Amino acid sequence: MSEKYDVLVIGAGPGGYVAAIRAAQLGLRTAVVERDRLGGICLNWGCIPTKALLHGADVAHTLANLKPLGFTATGVDFDVAALVEFSRSVSERLSGGVGYLMRKNGVDVITGSARLTGKGVVDVDGAEYRADHVILATGARPRPVPGVIPDGDRVWTYFEALVPAELPKSLLVVGSGAIGVEFASLYADLGSEVTLVELAPQIMPAEDVEVADHVRTRFEKRGMRVRTSTSVSDIDVGPDAVTATLDGDAITVDRVLVAAGVQGNVEGLGLEELGVELDGGFVRTDQWCRTNVFGLYAIGDVAGAPCLAHKASHEGVLCVEKLAGVGHVAPLDHHYVPGCTYARPQVASLGLTEAQAAATGRELRVGRFDLTASGKALALGEPEGFVKTIFDATSGELLGAHMVGAEVTEQIQGFGIARSLEATADDLAEVVFAHPTLSEAMHESVLAALGRPLNT
Amino acid sequence: MSEINAIEVPKWGLSMEEGTVTVWRVSEGTSFRKGDLLCEVETSKITNELEAPFDGLLRRIVAQPGETLPVGGVLAVSASETVSEAEIEEFLSSRGAHPAPAAAPTQETAPAAAPAPTAAPTPTAPAVPKPAASSGSTLVPESLQGQTSGEVFATPHALKLAAKLSLDLDKVTGSGRAGRVSMQDVHNAIRAAGGSVATPPPPARSVLPGRTLKDDSEVDATPVARRLAGNLGINLHDCRATGSRGRVCEADVREAERKFGLVTTSPEPASDAESPVEFETVAFDSMRKAIGKRLQASKRDAPHFRLTADLEIDALLALRKQINAMVPSVKLSVNDFIVKACGAALLRVPEVNVQFDEQTQSVRRYTYADVSVAVALPSGLITPIVRNTDTRSLASVSEEVHSLVTKAKSGTLAPEEFQGGTFTVSNLGMYGVREFDAIINPPQAAILAVGAGAQRPVVVNGEVIPRTILTVTLSCDHRVIDGALGASFLAELKRFVESPALMLV
Numbered sequence: 028m029s030e031k032y033d034v035l036v037i038g039a040g041p042g043g044y045v046a047a048i049r050a051a052q053l054g055l056r057t058a059v060v061e062r063d064r065l066g067g068i069c070l071n072w073g074c075i076p077t078k079a080l081l082h083g084a085d086v087a088h089t090l091a092n093l094k095p096l097g098f099t100a101t102g103v104d105f106d107v108a109a110l111v112e113f114s115r116s117v118s119e120r121l122s123g124g125v126g127y128l129m130r131k132n133g134v135d136v137i138t139g140s141a142r143l144t145g146k147g148v149v150d151v152d153g154a155e156y157r158a159d160h161v162i163l164a165t166g167a168r169p170r171p172v173p174g175v176i177p178d179g180d181r182v183w184t185y186f187e188a189l190v191p192a193e194l195p196k197s198l199l200v201v202g203s204g205a206i207g208v209e210f211a212s213l214y215a216d217l218g219s220e221v222t223l224v225e226l227a228p229q230i231m232p233a234e235d236v237e238v239a240d241h242v243r244t245r246f247e248k249r250g251m252r253v254r255t256s257t258s259v260s261d262i263d264v265g266p267d268a269v270t271a272t273l274d275g276d277a278i279t280v281d282r283v284l285v286a287a288g289v290q291g292n293v294e295g296l297g298l299e300e301l302g303v304e305l306d307g308g309f310v311r312t313d314q315w316c317r318t319n320v321f322g323l324y325a326i327g328d329v330a331g332a333p334c335l336a337h338k339a340s341h342e343g344v345l346c347v348e349k350l351a352g353v354g355h356v357a358p359l360d361h362h363y364v365p366g367c368t369y370a371r372p373q374v375a376s377l378g379l380t381e382a383q384a385a386a387t388g389r390e391l392r393v394g395r396f397d398l399t400a401s402g403k404a405l406a407l408g409e410p411e412g413f414v415k416t417i418f419d420a421t422s423g424e425l426l427g428a429h430m431v432g433a434e435v436t437e438q439i440q441g442f443g444i445a446r447s448l449e450a451t452a453d454d455l456a457e458v459v460f461a462h463p464t465l466s467e468a469m470h471e472s473v474l475a476a477l478g479r480p481l482n483t
Numbered sequence: 484m485s486e487i488n489a490i491e492v493p494k495w496g497l498s499m500e501e502g503t504v505t506v507w508r509v510s511e512g513t514s515f516r517k518g519d520l521l522c523e524v525e526t527s528k529i530t531n532e533l534e535a536p537f538d539g540l541l542r543r544i545v546a547q548p549g550e551t552l553p554v555g556g557v558l559a560v561s562a563s564e565t566v567s568e569a570e571i572e573e574f575l576s577s578r579g580a581h582p583a584p585a586a587a588p589t590q591e592t593a594p595a596a597a598p599a600p601t602a603a604p605t606p607t608a609p610a611v612p613k614p615a616a617s618s619g620s621t622l623v624p625e626s627l628q629g630q631t632s633g634e635v636f637a638t639p640h641a642l643k644l645a646a647k648l649s650l651d652l653d654k655v656t657g658s659g660r661a662g663r664v665s666m667q668d669v670h671n672a673i674r675a676a677g678g679s680v681a682t683p684p685p686p687a688r689s690v691l692p693g694r695t696l697k698d699d700s701e702v703d704a705t706p707v708a709r710r711l712a713g714n715l716g717i718n719l720h721d722c723r724a725t726g727s728r729g730r731v732c733e734a735d736v737r738e739a740e741r742k743f744g745l746v747t748t749s750p751e752p753a754s755d756a757e758s759p760v761e762f763e764t765v766a767f768d769s770m771r772k773a774i775g776k777r778l779q780a781s782k783r784d785a786p787h788f789r790l791t792a793d794l795e796i797d798a799l800l801a802l803r804k805q806i807n808a809m810v811p812s813v814k815l816s817v818n819d820f821i822v823k824a825c826g827a828a829l830l831r832v833p834e835v836n837v838q839f840d841e842q843t844q845s846v847r848r849y850t851y852a853d854v855s856v857a858v859a860l861p862s863g864l865i866t867p868i869v870r871n872t873d874t875r876s877l878a879s880v881s882e883e884v885h886s887l888v889t890k891a892k893s894g895t896l897a898p899e900e901f902q903g904g905t906f907t908v909s910n911l912g913m914y915g916v917r918e919f920d921a922i923i924n925p926p927q928a929a930i931l932a933v934g935a936g937a938q939r940p941v942v943v944n945g946e947v948i949p950r951t952i953l954t955v956t957l958s959c960d961h962r963v964i965d966g967a968l969g970a971s972f973l974a975e976l977k978r979f980v981e982s983p984a985l986m987l988v
Binding site: 031033053054055056146147159160301302303319320321322350351352353354448453454457 | 706728813888889890
């Protein structure tokens, strides 16, 4: 007789393992199937190891800017292999942490590749498991660009970009979403000559145009070449270099990184046989993460954009609580999932861009505060960037918040809390922000939206 | 004419026999309106809110949190302000309810019999009950008399009492935080100075004018204030609005809490002496107790008889396979078919679709079939109900069972999801049980025990051929269902199960 679970989760990334913990907490017999490493892309090949590398990039930037602070460093060597080693060790440690969490919560971990062989029936490398509820949390992988075939050597995806054997002298980054922009910034800081290409009219197409322009300007000041509204063609991989054509202009680079978004991992799971409906390569779900198939759910990247770890975790909890009958479960508003890009400068945003907000036809109040007037930003040596807030003029509702500059990724949660509690511009204006902090800029931005800024 | 009313443990559902008070939402001395939330009462399966059955003033809480009373037991007493404590005592003893939980319960039962107390009782006297019925006999020693001058840090009650007794609060030492003078301090001071106190110190909760009962959902308040007020049972209309932009803030709710005397100090937790044990004692939780009690009573009181039938399910399995293969959103189990077939059969044989009321010796016959489904849990079992099984489609029955089973395991079932029903299906087929019989789930009068379907040899026209057979056993309460009636129900069930297309029309 096959093992029977109440909830079986396929994929142990930040969506799947969180869903499994929540299900176990609710008293449901739970298992999670993982074919590779616990923690998924996020812990092993995404969010976390890139942050470890970017920490190295920050140090490189600091070393290059010691003079104003009175330091001189000589004889500084850089071994990219050591930095990669550090990045891998961070992932290793966290993946082990997920294993501990599974044991602690009584979640069975099944290692292998899962395939649905029927409704509520999952085959893992020949062993059959049954479950009342099956949650797909299989994530996503890099989306290929026509004519640009990653070969693992000259043409990279983020997998190779995370573990370079040597620092490329020059790097062409195709795609300027969060992944492309982070690697572009990282390699530029480490010393590569970087060209960033985007098909859309602005880099970071999901971000507010003002933020994107700011990032572009700062990238260009650092010597990066940025091209928008540009397509890449005629990739020719040679033994020592890659040549490509950027809208007619030939370019020769050491390496190419393809970072043109992701596609859902929907293959090989038996979804077609079960009649699971897809939507643009992702599994179609309703507001409670239910697919069209009985007892089958999908969360996180495989269920569509925004493809972010924290969106996956949130959906994992939401999905499990709904199926378990927990009261007061609210659907996720995809617009208000914060997005963070850990480049230099950092970008963090929540809600509608100014253009999207204007398109709603509402009367807006937009506030903006430049970090040039922030004492803390000046003291940190990064007095560039700004905080932009967009409110509905009538209700005071926070429609969007866009931040670019030092450590903004750590601050966006303030606007998330405000939004979640339905705080108005007036409520935020009343809050006492500590001085001197970077977050004071958030306050000033709100005051500016209300027409009464203090420090500009 | 003063009237005394009892607030009783209600009967939620036929199976409910007793209730345990978990928390009071209204304090003594508070007036309430019909429909207000008074307290929460835990039954064997759920915790439910008790709404006031009438308008009134809560004079006495009889059942403290944690106390268990039978249905109809007196939880509290409601009476107008003119009714004396003695009258309430009399009322309570006439109802055979618990004595008053106050410090000196015997006192009020001796109404004004003894003469007024002599002066100068010993300081140790407070514990001794004073035979007096009204506060008129409180003697304030001269040394304490006077008018309170200026600002004294005292509770509102203490201030009121001092004014009433013409007592100078400056002469009383406060024992509260920052030297705040409480009523208890006033009473102690009177006794210490040689006076006497007629009534025992009233509980911390005291009589106050009634509170607002209006809907406060539109009162402008901060999220914290709204949540806190909800938890404390305070109406936002009763709070001042001193928060930013005229909103009621947390401090306003806390102020209202003090105003209504809802602030109570929690008693010291009893410390258990640790001693080594050789075994683990697992106390029965309320579900375990309920199962034991109800099923023991059922087995004892209901004369069970059992009817067993073999159902051929080959046609059912074929139909199930066809539907499941062709409709992604549907996954029917054999049990879903059985539940649906029971619903159909119950309407065909309505004499089985009943609840038995033992007290009135009558049955309630239903026009729709609510079928309970037994769900095994680590801590026991529960029987959530698939409502209107007769009119639901098979897919809808299936979806509902699927959802109810997970809710049962998560402990998130709402009371209405498992209270009631006329019939239960208990299926142990997934454990490989061939057949068994089940104990009736009162007030229902019948239960179907379903075993595992398996291929068995069947003789047809003198030939032995394999057929998939499912054995079911119907347990009936003979007080309600006779043998022939049970047999006709089984025959209907067999007809639906063996010709499953009938369930689709």
